[in-house]
Amino acid sequence: MVDLGSLIWHASMSMLTTAAPVCEPAGTIQPSMFNPAGAPAATILGITWLLFVITGAIAIVVLSLIAYAAIRCRRKDGDDLEPAQVYGSNPIELAWTVIPLLIVFLLFMISARGIFDLERTTPPEGSLEVSVTGHRWWWEFDYGDLGIVTAGELHVPIDDGKPADLFLTLHSADVAHSFWVPQLGGKMDVIPDRINHLWLQANAPATYVGQCAEYCGTQHAKMLIRVVVEPRADFEAWVANQQKDAVAADAAVKEGHDLFLRTSCINCHTVRGTVANGSFAPDLTHIMSRDTIGSGAAPNNPKTLRQWVFDPQNIKPGCDMPSMKLSRHEVDLVCAYLETLK
Amino acid sequence: MRLLGDPQVSTLQKPNGPAPLDGPVPFLSKLHEWVATTDHKKLGMMYVTCGIVYLIIAGLEASMMRWQLAWPGQTILSPEEFNRLFTMHGTTMVFFVGMPVLFGTANFLIPLMIGARDLAFPRLNAFGFWLFLFGSFLLYFSYFGGQGLYGMGSAPDVGWFAYAPLTERTFSRGHSTDYWILGIFVASIGSTLTAINLIATMLGMRCKGMTLMKMPLLAWMMLVDCFLVVVALPPLAAAQIMLIFDRLLGAHFFDAQAGGSALLWQNMFWFFGHPEVYILILPGFAFVSEIIPVFSRKVIFGYPLMVAASVAIGFISLGVWAHHMFAVGLSPMLNAIFMGSTMLVGVPTGIKMFNWSATMIGGKIRFDTPMLFSTGFLCQFLLAGLTGIWLATVPFDWAVSDSYFVVGHFHYVLFGGLLFAIFAAIFYWFPKATGRMLNETLGKWQFWILIVGFNLTFGPMHVSGMLGMPRRIYTYEADRGWELWNLLSSIGVVVQIVGFALFALNLLHSSFKGRRAGDDPWDAWTLEWSTTSPPPAYNFAEEPVVYSRRPLWDIKHPEDPDWKYE
Numbered sequence: 074m075v076d077l078g079s080l081i082w083h084a085s086m087s088m089l090t091t092a093a094p095v096c097e098p099a100g101t102i103q104p105s106m107f108n109p110a111g112a113p114a115a116t117i118l119g120i121t122w123l124l125f126v127i128t129g130a131i132a133i134v135v136l137s138l139i140a141y142a143a144i145r146c147r148r149k150d151g152d153d154l155e156p157a158q159v160y161g162s163n164p165i166e167l168a169w170t171v172i173p174l175l176i177v178f179l180l181f182m183i184s185a186r187g188i189f190d191l192e193r194t195t196p197p198e199g200s201l202e203v204s205v206t207g208h209r210w211w212w213e214f215d216y217g218d219l220g221i222v223t224a225g226e227l228h229v230p231i232d233d234g235k236p237a238d239l240f241l242t243l244h245s246a247d248v249a250h251s252f253w254v255p256q257l258g259g260k261m262d263v264i265p266d267r268i269n270h271l272w273l274q275a276n277a278p279a280t281y282v283g284q285c286a287e288y289c290g291t292q293h294a295k296m297l298i299r300v301v302v303e304p305r306a307d308f309e310a311w312v313a314n315q316q317k318d319a320v321a322a323d324a325a326v327k328e329g330h331d332l333f334l335r336t337s338c339i340n341c342h343t344v345r346g347t348v349a350n351g352s353f354a355p356d357l358t359h360i361m362s363r364d365t366i367g368s369g370a371a372p373n374n375p376k377t378l379r380q381w382v383f384d385p386q387n388i389k390p391g392c393d394m395p396s397m398k399l400s401r402h403e404v405d406l407v408c409a410y411l412e413t414l415k
Numbered sequence: 416m417r418l419l420g421d422p423q424v425s426t427l428q429k430p431n432g433p434a435p436l437d438g439p440v441p442f443l444s445k446l447h448e449w450v451a452t453t454d455h456k457k458l459g460m461m462y463v464t465c466g467i468v469y470l471i472i473a474g475l476e477a478s479m480m481r482w483q484l485a486w487p488g489q490t491i492l493s494p495e496e497f498n499r500l501f502t503m504h505g506t507t508m509v510f511f512v513g514m515p516v517l518f519g520t521a522n523f524l525i526p527l528m529i530g531a532r533d534l535a536f537p538r539l540n541a542f543g544f545w546l547f548l549f550g551s552f553l554l555y556f557s558y559f560g561g562q563g564l565y566g567m568g569s570a571p572d573v574g575w576f577a578y579a580p581l582t583e584r585t586f587s588r589g590h591s592t593d594y595w596i597l598g599i600f601v602a603s604i605g606s607t608l609t610a611i612n613l614i615a616t617m618l619g620m621r622c623k624g625m626t627l628m629k630m631p632l633l634a635w636m637m638l639v640d641c642f643l644v645v646v647a648l649p650p651l652a653a654a655q656i657m658l659i660f661d662r663l664l665g666a667h668f669f670d671a672q673a674g675g676s677a678l679l680w681q682n683m684f685w686f687f688g689h690p691e692v693y694i695l696i697l698p699g700f701a702f703v704s705e706i707i708p709v710f711s712r713k714v715i716f717g718y719p720l721m722v723a724a725s726v727a728i729g730f731i732s733l734g735v736w737a738h739h740m741f742a743v744g745l746s747p748m749l750n751a752i753f754m755g756s757t758m759l760v761g762v763p764t765g766i767k768m769f770n771w772s773a774t775m776i777g778g779k780i781r782f783d784t785p786m787l788f789s790t791g792f793l794c795q796f797l798l799a800g801l802t803g804i805w806l807a808t809v810p811f812d813w814a815v816s817d818s819y820f821v822v823g824h825f826h827y828v829l830f831g832g833l834l835f836a837i838f839a840a841i842f843y844w845f846p847k848a849t850g851r852m853l854n855e856t857l858g859k860w861q862f863w864i865l866i867v868g869f870n871l872t873f874g875p876m877h878v879s880g881m882l883g884m885p886r887r888i889y890t891y892e893a894d895r896g897w898e899l900w901n902l903l904s905s906i907g908v909v910v911q912i913v914g915f916a917l918f919a920l921n922l923l924h925s926s927f928k929g930r931r932a933g934d935d936p937w938d939a940w941t942l943e944w945s946t947t948s949p950p951p952a953y954n955f956a957e958e959p960v961v962y963s964r965r966p967l968w969d970i971k972h973p974e975d976p977d978w979k980y981e
Contacts, residue, residue, distance in 0.1 A: 104883030104895060105881070105882045106815070106881050107881065107882075116810060117810045117813065117814045120810050121805070124811060128802075128805065136797065138772040138773075139772055139775065139790065142711075142778070146711070146775060146776060146777060146778050146780050147779070147780050148780060149779075152779060154779075155712050156712055156713055156778050156779045157713075158977075159713065159714070159716060159773075160714055160716070160718070160980050160981070161720065162716075162717070166717045166720050166769075169765065169766060170720075173762045173766075177758045180804070180808065181751075181758055184754060184808040184810060184811075185754065185755075187808075188750050188754070188809045189747050189751075191810055191813070192747045248578070249578050251742060253817075253883075259813025260742050260817070261742055261744060264677050264678060264744070265580060265672065266671040266675070266676055266677055266678070269743075270744070282895070284888075286742075286818065286885040288574045288817075288887040290581055290586060291494045291495055291498060291572070292494060293885075293887060293888060293889075294887075294888035294890055294891065391495060
């Protein structure tokens with residue numbers, strides 16, 4: 074049975090993956106499943122085209138039957154005779170019981186193969202292992218031995234000519250979430266009393282976007298994911314920088330630094346190298362190395378950063394960070410300090 | 416089995432019309448008559464009327480969501496308001512539109528079709544209706560009472576499947592989720608009781624000569640449906656009791672932080688939730704199984720296989736619930752097993768599609784409005800079934816589960832399928848219930864407008880889902896490639912609103928001014944058309960005796976009766 078399955082599997086995969094439409098140009102960040110960037114997503118797309126062809130054929134057959142009946146079997150005006158009453162036909166009914174059964178069997182064998190190929194509980198060789206924790210409403214990424222904890226953006230190294238494997242271990246700090254970056258693979262739910270695993274793969278450097286797929290409360294819509302796949306040298310530089318503690322505040326931003334540490338920011342946020350060691354909200358040690366703030370709710374630039382610190386509820390209404398009721402001047406001071414956290 | 420004796424044709428006696436009334440009835444006594452009624456026909460019409468009212472409410476809720484999503488980054492609704500709207504929309508459509516239409520039509524039609532005078536337990540039947548109605552009031556009262564003492568809440572915003580632990584007190588303050596639990600719990604008690612009542616009626620009160628295999632297909636499918644209700648609703652009630660223990664009494668069934676299980680809720684909910692999908696769609700199957708033969712002027716093709724397929728759907732649907740949980744990290748073997756069972760349910764459903772098509776082929780089809788809607792049902796439900804096979808395929812499901820693809824898929828099932836079948840049924844049986852015809856011209860306009868509006872709304876959702884758009888998001892980024900598809904969906908809603916307005920107009924107008932229907936306007940074959948329109952309280956002047964599945968065919972065609980062939 075498995076042999077039959079694998080035969081059909083490889084035949085259909087080789088046919089269908091090459092028949093897939095031309096990818097969009099590299100660098101675009103539209104999270105379409107038609108633009109797979111690695112083996113898991115490509116496998117899924119191959120199965121999708123197979124499904125499209127088989128069910129498309131079924132649809133054409135049945136719709137033709139209905140259309141034939143609707144066009145050719147109408148009552149003509151003045152024709153009051155009843156048509157011949159046909160009560161059924163055993164051979165015909167047997168046929169449309171057995172043929173769908175065979176189609177279902179075929180689809181089952183092919184797809185079961187896909188399940189066993191894609192669902193992994195051990196990391197593929199050479200993959201980057203990251204522990205992911207879903208929070209309401211942001212993602213925490215823990216690189217384990219590398220000693221890096223970051224939020225919202227996942228950096229992955231890629232070597233020339235080899236796809237980058239990524240093996241995630243998924244935890245939830247509160248409710249159910251789901252980790253989904255369509256171009257890199259399927260999604261996997263992130264559930265509080267469970268530890269799940271997800272294998273993703275990228276074969277080209279780019280920034281891939283995705284977001285939480287399981288409804289998790291008010292700001293479910295703004296729980297975005299960015300996966301930055303970059304050449305190994307860039308990655309190593311990023312790692313070296315992330316591993317450092319925060320720079321000491323120089324005189325120019327001393328006032329903002331003190332204000333930050335005096336305010337209740339530090340109950341939730343960590344800035345390594347200072348007394349701020351809260352773990353309820355994203356680690357800010359290298360906040361300026363990120364493209365976005367608020368888990369993708371806004372681009373990270375001086376203007377939005379100030380808006381965010383002034384009142385996050387304007388950008389991400391319902392999120393857990395309150396407005397700290399700082400004056401405009403105080404906001405400038407704090408942000409000037411934050412902007413040194415590169 | 417044929418009854419012995421001659422002649423083999425019963426001459427069904429028409430009851431006399433309702434007694435003439437002396438002057439206008441005072442409003443209060445009329446109200447009393449409806450509130451205190453145990454008549455299955457009145458209860459049936461009340462169920463369906465409530466269903467239509469809630470359909471309009473839940474439809475407006477959906478329209479507001481589509482307005483918000485028409486363009487990226489809109490702020491017409493706050494995130495909280497949006498989340499409440501989709502929770503109320505889904506909950507209302509499933510429990511307070513789908514279920515009352517199911518029980519309303521079953522109430523009205525089953526006794527008439529099997530030649531009985533009422534349900535087995537008429538007062539229990541009335542009790543079930545009022546439980547349903549007050550359950551729905553409880554849910555909607557949350558808009559006023561959900562704030563409780565905490566200053567949080569209003570209507571529930573946890574989604575219609577209310578995944579734990581989002582529903583725990585930690586994450587859902589106030590009483591909104593309590594209202595959600597109690598409203599559905601109360602209504603589901605009514606549903607379970609009414610299902611038991613209907614099963615007793617169908618098993619025990621069929622008229623003389625009507626063996627199980629001579630029951631109309633509608634009755635068969637409703638029978639399967641009621642068994643599903645009895646099996647599937649109690650697990651939901653149990654889960655809800657456990658949840659309210661968590662919320663109000665400090666239990667920890669689903670509270671993961673205190674050692675409870677979030678997955679337990681998912682299992683219990685979907686053990687109800689998936690059969691529920693078939694509970695909702697089987698009445699749709701039932702309606703078209705009666706309507707297509709009458710308008711094709713042909714007997715249903717393969718009655719025994721249709722019965723077998725219905726029973727098979729009932730059984731298989733109890734073993735597929737984990738296909739809602741393919742992304743929770745079940746083992747590959749479990750995923751494969753549930754994929755297999757889910758694909759398998761496509762086989763009996765496919766048999767039905769083929770049998771309906773075969774009934775039409777070789778017929779002499781009259782495309783009156785009920786038949787138009789039934790044909791629309793066939794085409795759209797076909798597409799829904801096929802995307803269902805896609806979703807059953809686990810790797811594809813990993814790509815699109817919880818995305819707009821799923822939203823598109825189940826709206827093809829419940830709107831393109833069920834609601835179109837409900838419209839067919841309303842146009843078909845309205846004359847029997849009221850004695851007046853619905854307007855055919857308005858009906859045909861409504862059909863074509865809804866065909867366009869429906870497909871324009873829900874077709875593009877399949878695309879936006881495959882482009883990576885998750886469901887239940889109150890807004891989205893502009894650069895994701897989803898703008899066009901969302902705009903199309905929202906334009907479709909505008910078209911739909913026109914169609915629904917025509918329907919409301921038609922209902923109101925035809926109830927008072929519609930053409931008189933007569934007893935048998937469609938030249939149909941089942942027992943309900945042998946009595947007057949509307950039927951008297953006692954339904955039949957004398958208990959009918961039937962010899963075949965189409966007793967009125969036998970009377971109309973004594974030279975070629977059905978019992979010769981069955």
